[in-house]
Amino acid sequence: MRTFDDIRLLRVTYLRGPNLWTYRAALEVWLDLGALEDHPSDKLPGFVDRLVAVLPALEEHHCGVGERGGFLQRLREGTWMGHVLEHVVIELLNLAGMPTGFGQTRSTSKTGVYRMVFRARDEAVARCALERGHRVLMDVINARAADVPAAVQAVRDAIDRAYLGPSTAHIVASATERRIPHLRLNDGNLVQLGHGRRQHRIWTAETDRTSAIAEGIARDKDLTKRLIAAVGVPVPEGRIAASAAEAWEAAEDIGLPVAVKPSDGNHGRGVTLDLSAREQIEAAWALADQEGSEVIVERYIPGDEHRLLVVAGQMVAAARGEAAWVTGDGRQSVAQLVDQQLNQDPRRGDTEDHPLGRIDVRGDGAIVVDLQRQGLAADDVPAAGRRVLIQRNGNVAVDCTDEVHPDFARVASLAARTVGLDIAGVDLVAQHIGQPLAGQQAAVVEVNAGPGLLAHLKPAIGAPRPVGKAIVDHLFPPGDDGRIPLVGIAGGGATHRVARLVAWLLQLSGRHVGLACRDGLFLGARQVESRDARDGALAERLLLNREVDTAVFENGPATILDQGLVYDRCHIGVVTDLDGAETLERHDIREADDLPRVLRTQMDVVLAEGTGVLNADDERIAALARYCDGGVILYATGPAPLAAHRAGGGRAVLAAGGRPVLCEGPAEIPLALRGGSSLPPAVLLPAVAAAWALGLAAPLLAAGIDTFDAQNPALNPADSR
Incomplete structure (x- = not known):
């Protein structure tokens, strides 16, 4: 079988905005087929079958025929390799999780030279997809083993490096639905919505209306509690403890059980709940001390943890947390049970795309403390049928927006406004979020600036909530598209x-x-x-x-x-x-x-x-x-x-x-x-x-x-x- 030299990529140009080809950013490639100009797809023995074998989803590509299987029809009838490269690149992008439908390939006045273009939301990702697609195509042409999984992973890695986080991307998508333009201002999540004088900026769930003073207050949990308590928001009694011994003294004064947490931590790190024994409280103090500048000991409030998202003074979404448990089988250790019964859940992962995080029974100090209270360690084997509490918090991913009683919506709004945040995640503990506040023990435990939106966008249970729209509507009233002439x-x-x-x-x-x-x-x-x-x-x-x-x-x-x-x-x-x-x-x-x-x-x-x-x-x-x-x-x-x-x-x-x-x-x-x-x-x-x-x-x-x-x-x- 004849071996062909690589298709030469003569020039690669990133078109950042509307262009000759499309309204959107695109990557244009000038390529020289060389000897392959005389060998379209139907002239290479076995080529089509080899290509479809490594990229079977090419069958879904419509191409110019306008229906499923259209591209395969073109392959079997005979099409040139520039056109094939276009579809290989698009398919790699699809497989990597960035669906891309637009591409075109046109001949030029020079024999064998073509212009190929495809939609490119990000230049680095597009160039990676081109490089990997080029390699896969040449391997298929020359009947070599084509490592498609490696190519897809490379493109996926490029996407992870280059793309906006899910919260920012959702806000930007909501702005785009209203035809508000956006510009990315750094390699992270700083984005400008609108142009010139009519612009606003976001950084994840913070905006240019988010007060720096309010952010500072929110970081100081003790100060936050004192301020919101002063206006009538229920909070748990608590105080700062400068040492493990002071933590135990504070717990005795406040009354057991207590919770211990860092004063300026986030994402539930360093938080340990429902503590009654001195050794537990002192261990929890040491854990919290690693995560923040000061440690708070406060009265433990029984109930479920809830995150209420407040935008411009209105509660727009709510999620409830659920404790994570495993059931012993008499054979496997706690760590093995966690991996099998909890971490295998596809909703759990280490990226922002997963509504639930993976559980590390050895590295999470709060989990270690809870296991100790149950007389267990990570390598112990619970008896068959025994339920073991693994994690009390950190699983706020069950949508409960429609259940929230107006009392709790009002309290969350008041807390956010008192701190001064235009967007806030208000964490509260309540036994019955759908019942009036009076008559039950409930309290606001934190008010967070820049709250994560994933629990509301991809809840583990329940319907997604249009929180991005609420944020965009907060910045741009109806009728304002953020555009200047x-x-x-x-x-x-x-x-x-x-x-x-x-x-x-x-x-x-x-x-x-x-x-x-x-x-x-x-x-x-x-x-x-x-x-x-x-x-x-x-x-x-x-x-x-x-x-x-x-x-x-x-x-x-x-x-x-x-x-x-x-x-x-x-x-x-x-x-x-x-x-x-x-x-x-x-x-x-x-x-x-x-x-x-x-x-x-x-x-x-x-x-x-x-x-x-x-x-x-x-x-x-x-x-x-x-x-x-x-x-x-x-x-x-x-x-x-x-x-x-x-x-x-x-x-x-x-x-x-x-x-x-x-x-x-x-x-x-x-x-x-x-x-x-x-x-x-x-x-x-x-x-x-x-x-x-x-x-x-x-x-x-x-x-x-x-x-x-x-x-x-x-x-x-x-x-x-």
């Missing part, structure tokens, strides 16, 4: 001059305008960066800036092809010209007729309530109107290209006597300029149309044009950039 200007000629004029006009209207163009990065009239700001890393700074309430971006064809757009959607999208094709040969573009499919990207992302601005002097550009979800304003140097659009009541901008005229249907409003502008129509008309689309009136537009030349002398007609 964005203007995207695409073309290859004088688009930087158009962008500069648009920014100037909008600034005169009282807006705090950010501008990213080839001349640099601007905040108002101040240049803050002289480098070409069509680069996405620079342009994104406008979206991060809390002062910016409107932003203008210049996007050349190379920007779209090399990086994708920096924003997901915009309010105003402008396409001015089809210049610059001669500079794009590396993208297999050689003439102006190839550019509309690239610049279409700018029209694709216009919001439904937005406006597309198109140059009607070029029919190829005017035809892009069909891709715009919003309204359309056409502009032209003469009336003929605008006639049909105006006849239908559409808006347009016309050059007449060297001055722009605003047209809406048959109505016309000439701009009353003081004198003729030095700006050519190719700059003046699209800029006026974009500013008009954002609500600027004719007098302000005229004043802006009159003053622009004086304020921007470098941008005169002689400027040929």
